[in-house]
Amino acid sequence: MKLFYSSAVKWFAGIVLLLSCMFSAAEGVSAENRPNVIIVLTDDQGYGDVGFHNNPKIRTPHLDQLARKSIELTRFYCSPVCAPTRASLLTGRNYYRTGVIHTSRGGAKMQGDEVTLAELLQLAGYQTGIFGKWHLGDNYPMRPQDQGFAETLIHKSGGIGQSPDQPNSYFHPKLWKNGDAFESTGYCTDVFFDEALKFMDRQQQAEKPFFVYLATNAPHTPLEIAESYWKPYQQQGLDETTARVYGMLTNLDENMGKLLSHLDRSGLAESTLVIFLGDNGPQQKRYTAGLRGRKSWIYEGGIRVPCLAYWPGHFREGEKIDQIAAHIDLLPTLLTLTNTPRPEALKLDGVDLSPLLTGSQQKLPERSLFFQVHRGLMPQRYQNFAVVTERFKLAGYPGTFGNENLMLQAVPVLELYDLSNDPGEQENVLHAHPETVKDLLSQYEAWFSEMKAARNFEPGLIVIDQMKEHPSVLCRYQDGTFQRGVSEGWMVKIVRAGLYQIKIKRQTEKPGKLFVNWQGRTVHEYLAAEESTAEFELKAGTGLLDICFQAEGEDRIYPGDNSTRGDVVLTQMK
Known part of the structure; x- marks a missing residue:
């Protein structure tokens, strides 16, 4: 029997959570067991685009300091392009289940009956706000205000300057605030962070917990940034494209410093959990810390991203966790850490990482992570897919993201990498581990069939x-x-x-x-x-x-x- 997640599931979730919150209020909910939550999600910032991954050129002092004070999930995975990552992050589900197929041309519309992290936290008493990039549908019922965000300041589509908001610029961008056109003043990343800080201040004054989803469009193209940010990188000998990307990330880093300082000054630091991560690998060719591939590829450089978890007094400083984790894990993890109940009818694909973050458990059960994405509204079995385990990665037809009419062979083109010894994926060991290949391919085929059965790959309506x-x-x-x-x-x-x-x-x-x-x-x-x-x-x-x-x-x-x-x-x- 197929289970479709309709408005009835949202209604059921609301009843469960409202009752839970009533009991919590009676017992006295403290800031310690209902922390504020901030997710900072950047756009096209790869694993190597930070100083703490030994990039010799980029300057990210605030992120480097944050890494020293945080738990770093060193093997954190996202989808190879942005809308799929955002759907999985906000729902805890493989994005094919949600109606999202890829990034544009009808493929980035999440079904309106999906239950998001924002909805669950909102029903549990949190004030919710999004600042930046949504990219999961610009029409009812797919907009952020339809999906649990009480305050919204966003650009439409996949990026500033893309249709339907044309012409537009990263400087003084035309945005949408709570559904209405909004003429902003300043650079886009600065605007998003400043508005998020104002939102946080209002919730602190009202003594209400908050969830901030701060999803920047930087450093996605177009690479617009003040010359004062990118020229110093060019003077170091970098090409202008890389210099502009690094300049955008230096500006982002300054805003992260401003955010963290604000938490300290306002007394919110110990009651606020901050997650920082990227959405996929870099779009352009640049330093990747030895990882192969970039955005749209299912090699490590396309799907492995920086991820930091920061909660002073609760998470250990400077610890590195090398167990595989992914975007689908954030929702179940944050539900636990905020003591927000999960509706039983809600099927999740992610796992709760909180035992790792709190130190109550050293290892979680082994599992496989699945990734696939390509152009076109009808996914093809085997195209541009990967199965990732603690040791191995099975890849199918890598590099075929943009091929909408791939002629699949009777025996799929496969590659196998032993990531424990070869994180740069230089040696294809397909023929040395036939049983592993057989097992992972069987897992993938079962996963693909399950994804198709969920909604038959139908985008949101x-x-x-x-x-x-x-x-x-x-x-x-x-x-x-x-x-x-x-x-x-x-x-x-x-x-x-x-x-x-x-x-x-x-x-x-x-x-x-x-x-x-x-x-x-x-x-x-x-x-x-x-x-x-x-x-x-x-x-x-x-x-x-x-x-x-x-x-x-x-x-x-x-x-x-x-x-x-x-x-x-x-x-x-x-």
């Missing part, structure tokens, strides 16, 4: 409900349903039938027709050269909503690039 989101902005590049590189429309549910105004971002100033194909019926309205809107009667229902503008005398254009061409604003009139 955009719900057109003007009571929840008004208007609905449909971004073609980020959220459209793509086949063979072009958008065919959007998978939506229209809650209420009625008259809708449709405004389209046109590709041309010529006159033509605005077409709407919905529920098996195609209609159109003529638009003059200066017009971009028309009104249509739309039925309630679920399916593919295809909207396009076709210029007079020309064939239809199927835009597939990262631009706003073909984006639609949908407003219910009555």
Whole structure:
């Protein structure tokens, strides 16, 4: 029997947690057993992009100091690209279960009925805020405000300057605050940290525990940073690309110093648990501390990231834990450390790391971690996958992330590495360990079948409900349903039938027709050269909503690039 995580699960979770909090309040909950939680998640900062991993060029003094005071999980893994990591981190589940497939073109929409860490902590009495990058869907019911965050300050899509927020810049970026457009002042990373600190101050004054998800878009491209940050690195002989990345990370490091100092000055340090980590390997070629590969690869350089756990007076300073751990483990770990009950109906893939962090246990039972990601909305068995154990890694078709139409061989292309002796993955020992290969391949095949059975790889559904989101902005590049590189429309549910105004971002100033194909019926309205809107009667229902503008005398254009061409604003009139 398949178990789907519907709104009923969220309702059940809410009842359980509310009752738990009532009992906790009666018993007297202290800050010690309900710590504040801060997760700092950076974007494209690889394992080697910190000083404490012996990078000879980068300057990260505050992170280096944090590492000396923290527990470091030295073998911490994330997915090889960002949206899958974020889905797994926030749900404790393998991202294929959540509706997320990859990073764009309809693949980064988490199902609205997923239960997030923010929702669980919010129901347990925490004040929740996100500052930075969400990247799990920009429409109801997938937005952060729909998924447990009471305060939101985010950019849309996968990054600042990507559609639908174009044009935009890392300097004074246009953001979205609690659902409304927000013109910020300053550099993006500074803005996110400053707003997070203000949020923390308000919760401290109200004597309420808080959860801050501080997910920067730095050092993701575009590599925009003040010259004063990157020029010194270029003067050391680094190329401009690397210099800019390191400059962005130096700015990030300064903000981490500001955050940690603020915790000390405000007296919050001992009642606040801080997790710092990256979301995947580096996008560009640079120092990786000897690890092979980078972003999108399932070699160690693509999926192994820095991870620090800091809680003064509770975690041991400077300890290194070399047991494998991953993004899926943070939710169950934080539920334990915050004394937040986990609903029994909620299936998690991660394990609770708190016994390792508190020192009550030296080793957890051995297990396997699974990773896979590639372009296209229908994952292919064996493509760009890895199974990681304490000793071995089995890799399948490595380096094929961008190949949407990979011709798989009857016998899959496999590699095996003994990570205990070869963390740089230089020697393929496939033929020396046939039984290990057989076992790990069997595990992978069972895992892939289970992932497919969960939701059949169906991305989250955009719900057109003007009571929840008004208007609905449909971004073609980020959220459209793509086949063979072009958008065919959007998978939506229209809650209420009625008259809708449709405004389209046109590709041309010529006159033509605005077409709407919905529920098996195609209609159109003529638009003059200066017009971009028309009104249509739309039925309630679920399916593919295809909207396009076709210029007079020309064939239809199927835009597939990262631009706003073909984006639609949908407003219910009555």
